[in-house]
Amino acid sequence: MEPIASHENWRNCFSEVAPGLLLFARQWVQSAADAEDIVQEAFVKFWRRNHNIDNRGLLYAAVRSIALDFIRRDKRRTRREATVLAEAEPAIEPYFESEDDTQSALAAAVDSLPRDQREVLVLKIWNDLTFGEIAGTLGISQNTAASRYRYALINLRKSLQPQ
Amino acid sequence: MNDFSELENELRKLRPARPSPVLFERVGEALSNCTASVSDAKWARWRLRRPSYNWWSLGFSVAAAAIVVLFAVISLERQHESDTTVGQSSPASEMRRDARATERLPVTSRFVPTGGTNVVYNARDEGLHFAGGSERPVRRVRYNTKQTWRWRNPETGASLRVSYPSEEIVLIPVSGQ
Numbered sequence: 001m002e003p004i005a006s007h008e009n010w011r012n013c014f015s016e017v018a019p020g021l022l023l024f025a026r027q028w029v030q031s032a033a034d035a036e037d038i039v040q041e042a043f044v045k046f047w048r049r050n051h052n053i054d055n056r057g058l059l060y061a062a063v064r065s066i067a068l069d070f071i072r073r074d075k076r077r078t079r080r081e082a083t084v085l086a087e088a089e090p091a092i093e094p095y096f097e098s099e100d101d102t103q104s105a106l107a108a109a110v111d112s113l114p115r116d117q118r119e120v121l122v123l124k125i126w127n128d129l130t131f132g133e134i135a136g137t138l139g140i141s142q143n144t145a146a147s148r149y150r151y152a153l154i155n156l157r158k159s160l161q162p163q
Numbered sequence: 164m165n166d167f168s169e170l171e172n173e174l175r176k177l178r179p180a181r182p183s184p185v186l187f188e189r190v191g192e193a194l195s196n197c198t199a200s201v202s203d204a205k206w207a208r209w210r211l212r213r214p215s216y217n218w219w220s221l222g223f224s225v226a227a228a229a230i231v232v233l234f235a236v237i238s239l240e241r242q243h244e245s246d247t248t249v250g251q252s253s254p255a256s257e258m259r260r261d262a263r264a265t266e267r268l269p270v271t272s273r274f275v276p277t278g279g280t281n282v283v284y285n286a287r288d289e290g291l292h293f294a295g296g297s298e299r300p301v302r303r304v305r306y307n308t309k310q311t312w313r314w315r316n317p318e319t320g321a322s323l324r325v326s327y328p329s330e331e332i333v334l335i336p337v338s339g340q
Contacts, residue, residue, distance in 0.1 A: 106173060
């Protein structure tokens with residue numbers, strides 16, 4: 001087995017998928033730093049086994065699984081810190097690099113979607129996964145993935161319509 | 164989905180926040196550490212291929228065998244000092260002897276005797292005999308027994324039970340009346 005560190009193409013792969021992975025991880029954690037921890041762990045695990053990015057569904061499934069573990073682990077810490085942070089203003093880091101007000105409004109609309117719709121949207125739009133890959137990642141049927149995506153778009157359109 | 168194509172295009176224009184450069188360094192470092200992990204994995208596989216010994220259980224088996232031998236010796240001695248006692252349970256003298264034997268063991272492997280049984284499952288009267296050219300007849304009775312001894316280590320809570328079959332021949336002097 002060749003030393004994994006010598007596979008410099010991990011950098012190309014990672015720079016390609018990292019923004020989408022981070023966005024996906026942030027469906028579960030608010031903090032960008034926590035999301036980076038999750039993405040790092042998932043990518044390292046994935047790359048050690050696969051050495052290529054062909055089977056992307058596994059990578060996203062790893063992110064999801066690690067994020068859920070993280071939430072479980074973090075529950076106690078969150079409870080402990082909640083009392084301290086209650087008085088402080090929450091610093092929510094942006095999910096997107098918005099350029100204008102229209103994009104900011106769109107980002108806010110995405111943020112307000114139900115989680116099950118948002119995660120399908122994130123995987124489809126910003127990670128270019130097929131419905132088959134999304135279904136495998138989330139453990140749902142392809143039809144469910146497709147219908148959640150459709151509902152997400154309908155809800156987005158509704159929330160962006162002028163009142 | 165065509166009616167949503169415009170919205171999809173708008174969404175694609177949104178660029179997710181970039182990861183920090185530190186993340187790339189961290190991932191690179193973690194993957195470098197994998198080299199060591201791969202070596203470890205190779206070493207583990209090599210160890211798996213070797214015939215493996217469970218030293219702990221091997222040691223325990225040797226200790227158990229030693230105890231069995233010890234009690235076999237005690238049993239032989241007891242047969243030499245044989246009397247007519249049959250079907251006894253936890254004889255105090257033997258328990259004391261066992262306790263003395265365990266006192267000699269290291270503290271960590273000290274097992275305290277907790278009980279013993281001597282079950283006679285067969286007794287056969289073999290009739291009158293004149294033992295060793297004696298003029299007085301003796302009745303020879305053969306007993307088949309199963310002895311079980313139990314120890315417990317109060318420190319670790321481990322318990323040990325040894326069972327073995329034994330045969331005892333008792334000569335009972337017969338006096339004519």
